[in-house]
Amino acid sequence: RHQKNMADDQKREQVRSNESSDQQAIVENNLADDRPGLMDLSGVKLELNGPETAPPDYRNYRGAEPEVVFEPAVTAVNLQAAPGPAETRPVKIGGGGDISENIAKGFFAYRPGAFDLAVETSKSEVVLPDVDGALRGAWLLTEIDHWDSEKERLVLLTDNCLLVIFFDFVASKVQSFRRIALKNLSSVKMGPFEYPANSFMTPRAGTGVQLSWSKEEATLAQKWNPFNRDMPYSIFTSHPLIERSLREPDVYRVETFHVALVQGCQAIRTQQSPNSLALNVVEGPVLIESYASLWSLIHNQSRLGFSRERGGVSF
DSSP, rough: HHHHHHHHHHHHHHHHHHHHHHHHHHHHHHOOOOOOTTTOOOOOOOOOTTTTTOTGGGGGGGOSSSSOOOOOOOSSSSSSSOOOOTTTOOOOOSSOOOHHHHHTTTGGGHHHHHHHHHHHHHHHHTHHHHHOOEEEEEEEOOOOOOTTEEEEEEEOOOSEEEEEEEEEEETTTTEEEEEEGOOOOOOOOEEEOOOTOOSSOOOOEEEEEEEESSSOOOOOHHHHHOOOOSSEEEEEEGGGGGGOOSSSSGOOHHHHHHHHHHHHHHHHHHHHHHHHHOEEEEOEEOOOOOOHHHHHHHHHTTTTTSSSEEEEEEE
């Protein structure tokens, strides 16, 4: 039995040897084939280069294709959410400059030479050199009264006084004016507008400048009288033409008026009243004590306080 097993193993080994010889013969015949397009790869050694055996410039090569930057996917996380109903945003009412070119052309002050004519007319009719001194600056601003109504006002700053003029740009004449002595001003405040906590008025955008010349508060009768003109303060903001003017926009900007006014008040105190109380210059919210003025809303939206052309009728 042992001899029989050995004989079987020899037969199997002989079969494997014959199969290996046949496979080698097939490979040699293929390599020796003279058919075109085939290469003789006999004796060729294939080797894969790793980073250690790569060419010297391997790490400096960036390729010919541009670098691709993958942007983050747009998801609900990086989309800006729309403001909710609880968020309130200030809005432009009358003054401020967010008007179209066609609306700007409706202002008589927009016409070439209108502002210069208003200044020259007011200078000759209103300015008193012995009382006011020399003219130092002129602005066309929006005055906001205690009932939140906007009115177009020409403001002249002199050595000694501030002149607030109602100039009719339609008729090109002075209708009325107020003279405020700079030495009587007690405080000048500049900042955003705000209304009382229980007010129903729409929040107002823009910057306001409030000048006060009395330490006494306005009486209740003065506050609730829409025709009262004896309030102990004035509030100004920029004119609507600030962004649509044919001339330098600074004459419509309340911020430049604020700078000149503070400098003028400080100068006259230094020259005439060095021992007087210093001007109180404040940065903070400018309060408009208006609660539910439907008239001012209609007045401001229609710009009734400005000299304008209104469908063939000018006022």
